[in-house]
Structures are given as C-alpha cells and as structure tokens.
Amino acid sequence: MQTKTEFLIWDKIVNSAKKRFDYDLYANKFKNQDPDIFDKLVLHIIVGFASGECHETISTNLHNELQHVGVEIRDQIIDTIVQDKHIVFSGEIYAAYLTFSMLEDGHSEIEILGYVTDLLESPKVY
Numbered sequence: 702m703q704t705k706t707e708f709l710i711w712d713k714i715v716n717s718a719k720k721r722f723d724y725d726l727y728a729n730k731f732k733n734q735d736p737d738i739f740d741k742l743v744l745h746i747i748v749g750f751a752s753g754e755c756h757e758t759i760s761t762n763l764h765n766e767l768q769h770v771g772v773e774i775r776d777q778i779i780d781t782i783v784q785d786k787h788i789v790f791s792g793e794i795y796a797a798y799l800t801f802s803m804l805e806d807g808h809s810e811i812e813i814l815g816y817v818t819d820l821l822e823s824p825k826v827y
Contacts, residue, residue, distance in 0.1 A: 751797035
C-alpha cells in the first residue's frame with residue numbers, strides 16, 4: 702500500500718509531465734472514462750521508460766492494460782501518445798528512476814520528495 706508521501710512523489714512527477722505536452726488533447730480521448738485513467742497512463746509511460754522498457758513495449762503494455770479494463774482504443778493512438786515521451790518526459794523519467802533507486806537504498810520518502818521537487822521545479826544545469 703502506498704503511503705501519503707509516496708503518493709505525493711508520484712503525483713508530483715505526473716503533474717510535472719502533464720505540463721510538458723497537450724494533456725487536454727489526449728485526455729479528451731478518455732473523457733468517458735474514469736478521470737484518473739489518463740494520469741495513470743502518463744505514470745505508466747514514465748515508469749516504463751525509467752525501468753528501461755522500449756517504446757514498443759510500453760505501447761503494447763498500455764494497449765493491453767486498457768483492453769483489460771474495457772477501454773477500446775486503436776494501437777496508433779497509444780503509439781502516438783508514447784511516441785516522443787522519452788524526450789518530452791526526460792526530467793520526469795529521471796525523477797522516477799531516482800525515486801526507485803533511493804527507495805531501494807533505504808532513503809526516507811520525505812527526502813525523496815524533496816529531491817524530486819527540486820529536480821522538477823528548479824532544475825539546474827552544471
């Protein structure tokens with residue numbers, strides 16, 4: 702079960718990603734579904750790339766998951782959604798990777814939330 706802080710970490714990552722593309726255009730395709738379904742898809746894309754999955758695997762998995770919950774959508778739409786997200790979501794993908802790594806290393810969720818917030822809200826180039 703997810704703690705409130707862990708939820709905030711993933712929520713921060715998804716909300717940051719939603720600002721990086723035309724979220725409303727794609728979310729409109731899911732307007733008759735649970736309002737959270739598209740947020741879950743965005744998270745799935747980010748986590749997939751952070752876990753090292755390729756574009757095709759992420760697209761196939763998303764399509765299968767949507768079919769499993771009764772959402773019929775063409776493969777091409779899913780593929781278009783995923784198409785450039787490894788670039789568009791690069792900061793969020795890194796934040797997800799960092800989150801997995803830090804959780805695995807035993808860091809506190811509050812500490813991770815701080816790092817993710819800093820990374821996504823005030824990125825620095827050195």
